[in-house]
Amino acid sequence: MSEHRIELTVNGRPHSARVEARMSLGEFLREELGYTGTHLACEHGVCGACTVSVDGVAMRSCLMLAVQADGADVGTVEGLAAADGTLHPVQQALRDNFGLQCGFCTPGIAITLTTVLTDNPRASEAEMEAAMSGHVCRCTGYQGIRRAIRQLAGHGAGEAA
């Protein structure tokens, strides 16, 4: 069982640590660094709750080892809102449209939508919905999330406001 020294940034802040080879990035973020906004649920890549961005790309933090994130720039839900507490437009849209209830799946969904919109600020509703196939939400029935996506795509509440 090998241990490795890794250095990475999380939400722009540098961290270094020794990790066991078998530790997942998700567990490392939560248990070692305290970024408990990233939620681990199924831990085999099905539910999407643990989604984080790695070098700007949305990935499952349960399906990546912490040692593999050496040198990476990781983004978690804690990094979305501005320093003064102003919500990220994705967070605001989810809030405005009741796109969450218990909130367990929300960090992953927020990260996915953020990366889709960073890649393409004019991403269509269909593109964002397609990316949602990688997330399971047991509360909302998805309609609130879909409304949030419509707002983000500029057709709904966002445009009217």
Next chain:
Amino acid sequence: MKPAPFDYERPSSIGEACRLLDEAGGGATVIAGGQTLVPLLNLRMSQPFILVDINGIDALKGISRVEGGTRVGPATSQAEALSDETLGRHLPALVTALGHVGHYQTRNRGTIGGSVALGEPAAEMPAAAVALGATIEIASVRGNRSVKADEFYLGPFMTVLEPDELVTGIVYPDWPPDHVVLFREVAQRPGDFALVGMVGALAIADGKISRAGLAWFGMGPTPIKARQAEVALIGAAPGEADAQAIAELAVADTAPFGDHRASAEYRRTVGRRIFVRALREALEAKETA
């Protein structure tokens, strides 16, 4: 959930990776994207002593044109391949199939080579390799070899790869520029493994089908080449081919199993139907072209 303990190595060359695999004497597992392997590790269905991470080997990444075909580095991510212009131009069938591999988030990390080498029988990438006539390049300290995709798969998650061997490239032969793509799958949700699916290509020359490559996924222990259907199609005029009869031949080559998601009979029935639809659509496209 926590995997059983293992050592981790991140070689920077193919030679170093092969040496590590050789020294491990069968106790090593290669990790590329890990989108299927890490679940198996987490569930302790896989318990390697050493994980050899090939993400640091640049020679295993990227897509390039080679004589008569396109070569895909096995560590190329599925997302990268999906938006690659060379693949879009030369291998539209592969790109179509790629759109159905996993989800946005898993395609960002999952690789072409990982899916091809793993041999999940319901996965799109192994079937696409078989249908399109790909060759799989393999290296070990004992030397290099190439295996045709239709001889690569032995059973569910079982391939001809020896424990000391590494997939170093997948070469897809060129198809004529105006070939038609066939793709259909039925899954419970978009992104899930298919209950049944088919992928392939047809080329027409002088009003007759000149080349056919068709394969099933989710229809047996491995991806299955629809050999009888291919033979029946070649030489036929697109307007004359009997899609229903050819689909019967295609289903005859399969060996579907029943599980908690679908019975073998369901797979055969739905398989026949999607095959007919895909074939009709392809033949009509060619007839009117």
